[in-house]
Amino acid sequence: MRAPSTSSLLEFRNWQVEIGPGARLPVRDWLLAPGQCIALRGGSGSGKSLLLRSFMGLEPARGRRFHGGQEVISLRSFRTKVQFIPQVPTFEPRMSAAEAIGARTSAQQARAASELECLGVADPTALLARTVDVASGGERARLALVRALLMEPVVIVLDEPTAALDPENERRFEMRLQEWLGEKPTQRAVIFTSHSQAQRVRLASEEWEVSLLP
């Protein structure tokens, strides 16, 4: 067995995802280097979400996870360092948006508001004060990114993150992500899926092809 590469940020070695007959991804190593912005490419039902969810331990998978050269033992701390934003973000019901994204102190709330503003939310303070149940799809997408940013992760994993956004806000979202990556390019990375080729070209430094085995 090869030693895990010290230059990689995340590694999934001998990664094997099998959900049942007809839902199997080829066994391989997935290596994510610092500064990379990886786009997963593949048609609908090709297993992109499945792969991302298996990275996060939400689908049964076999293989070994490494973070910064160390094998991951606790998924709990892995999940705070690697923030995953699913296709349809979910929040604690009946909470204010601020509570639901973990902005409890006034400093956190100020940061959340400025992040939301930068993502094109017209009145971030009002959005944060409302209950999260009434937030629209586009608002939820942006709240999910802010929630992830507040966790101070090293990797952000996004599954179709801008599907609910109009083109203008989609660009804002992309720019915030690029800016975040650019702040510490030697320590951070991004993985995302997108059906939009234009978005992959705009954002990705590399693409990973994903397809289920027959």
Next chain:
Amino acid sequence: MQDLSYSALFALFGALLALAAFSEHQGWGSGRAIAISALRAGLQLSLVGFVLEWLFQPGREWASFPYLLWMLGAATSVLWGRFKHKRPPGLKILDFYWVLSALGLSTLALSLAVGRVEHGDWNITPAVLIPFLGIVLGNVLTSLGLAIERFQSDIRANRHLIESRLLQGQAVTEAVGDFRRAALSAGMTPILNALTAAGIVSLPGALTGQLLAGQDPAAAVRVQLLVLFALTGISWAGCAGFLVLLLRKWRVLEREALSAEVYR
């Protein structure tokens, strides 16, 4: 009412059959089920009557142990059968058996303690132990059934919320904490209802039985309270113990992952 004669019992059974026939004839249905269930209960109880009469003879105390084991086994298979098609992943039939056995042992310990206080010795007769375990197992089956059903349906319905909590770094026990509370509460409902209604609406089974057998009401009330309190504690222990076991299995299975198969 001290001693019910067989002829009176048969007359009652005949009346029940007539009711069943009437229900079927008038298109209400359920007549067949009433007749079959009544006959079945009659056969089972008569059989148990013979077995218990044999068991309660002096010198046959040893035979109550296989009988207790058989009761545990029967309870396990009833519980297991309830979850035939939607069993929580990772659970085996033996897990149910161990949970029920642990409860059986607590029942035994409790009966011994009560005997010690009441009579000053550690002796316990099969005539006390067997009915006591029966009433405990019957209640635990209901409680556990409700708790497990509630827990599973909540977990399935709230998959996205649970996953979202896990993704924020919560432990499995935290992420399902409110569903665990709801499941325990569902499991405790029947016995809590019984406690609330006791004496006001209903006279519970053990009390009724003793009064019908001509016992002094004050003594009957004491026994009834003992049974109710014991059932409350044992329902709690059964549901909580089972949920702990289930979560442990899931955590060991997935190393804090709680991955897709849990929700099936």
